[in-house]
Amino acid sequence: MKNKSILGLVVTAALMVVGCKTQKGKLEFVHPDSGKRIAYGEEVKLTLNFPNAVVDSVVYSIDGNVLETKRDTGSVVFDTKKYGLGDRSLSAKVYAEGKEDIAYSNVMVLPPNAKNYGFEVVNTFPHDDQSFTQGLQFQDGVMYESSGRYEKSQLRKVDLQTGKVLQSIALEDKYFAEGMTIVDDKIVLLTWLEHVALIYDKHNLKQTGAFNYGSSKEGWGLTYDGEKMIKSDGTNRLYFLNAKTGAEESSIAVYDENGAVDNLNELEYIDGKVYANVYQQEIIVIINPVSGAVEGRINLVGMYNENRKPVDNELNGIAYDHKAKRLFVTGKLWSSLFEIKLVER
Structure with missing residues (x-):
């Protein structure tokens, strides 16, 4: 009985680990931080946390305009010179396994010190x-x-x-x-x-x-x-x-x-x-x-x-x-x- 109990604990722990790996959290931007101030002219990597490692496509947009579409979970680069100063709204729409999800964030693009x-x-x-x-x-x-x-x-x-x-x-x-x-x-x-x-x-x-x-x-x-x-x-x-x-x-x-x-x-x-x-x-x-x-x-x-x-x-x-x-x-x-x-x- 003791050995069976130990075996049961091991199986339960293994299932928990598998469950954690398949539930990595929600789709969200991890870089840059929401509300971050960014210098005009800076090239910023947009990085997401993906709940699933496999995606069909990811559509990144700035202020509702498509920045880039990717077929993997890699980062994309946001060139602030192309979008000007002020609040910039970021979004990423992910298509995977016949479903879609979307993440939002925002940054403030500011000029150098006057x-x-x-x-x-x-x-x-x-x-x-x-x-x-x-x-x-x-x-x-x-x-x-x-x-x-x-x-x-x-x-x-x-x-x-x-x-x-x-x-x-x-x-x-x-x-x-x-x-x-x-x-x-x-x-x-x-x-x-x-x-x-x-x-x-x-x-x-x-x-x-x-x-x-x-x-x-x-x-x-x-x-x-x-x-x-x-x-x-x-x-x-x-x-x-x-x-x-x-x-x-x-x-x-x-x-x-x-x-x-x-x-x-x-x-x-x-x-x-x-x-x-x-x-x-x-x-x-x-x-x-x-x-x-x-x-x-x-x-x-x-x-x-x-x-x-x-x-x-x-x-x-x-x-x-x-x-x-x-x-x-x-x-x-x-x-x-x-x-x-x-x-x-």
Whole structure:
């Protein structure tokens, strides 16, 4: 009886081992870990835990688009350069023994660390402390500025040296003026919540047209790269608009090494990059408009402290003198406009 009992134990143990080998757990990604942050440009192996060693096929997908189909349990390579920045959804559908199963995961693809800059004030110019600055652009010796707030919104031409308003036009009370840019001989001015952009003749400031936004939420910042207008709406997206019709044709999401960069506000296009104020921060980010990567970050803390209020007194306004290579910044209700030089840290 004793020998039979021992034999029974051995058989039971053997069955348990076999059972463990045939139940290796559920189908799931084991690499990379779900939620992992991955550097843009990295090639990442996607590896699964397979309940069964034999499969008919495995279909790997990124954001619903097929990456590769395999006939075995080997890993596949995910080239992050081909899919861009941000959240990427991973899936693997396995076909085996007439059945199918699917595993899901996700990763965050982020750019390298942005360069950090401080600033040096080169010149200080007077600025109208009643101007709720929303858009700023320098062209042919004249500073163009849009000033916001309902029942007070204006579009202006301003003398840089004196801060004197050379010419101005008031918007209808129902509009809150936001960012603006110059496209050839016209000025395109965004409104905040009204979902309409107003078009003016650059020379006499007479309105000549208008267009409605597409899918972007609101009107915040606007610039022009020589081919398309680039618009922000307070999120982490930049929208590319047809320069003739205003139609939204594409968009990109903006990320730095920490994640999505929200609250993108006033914009300026400088030497192939988009400079953007970050709302309620003393920061300007320098964005690659192709990838959406933040390549630089300008810290402007301490530049203007004159009777600063916690709200409605924010840094907002970037202009660039493309001929003399001068960078100007100001803010809402600031009494000064600054020419600055970047200092890499």
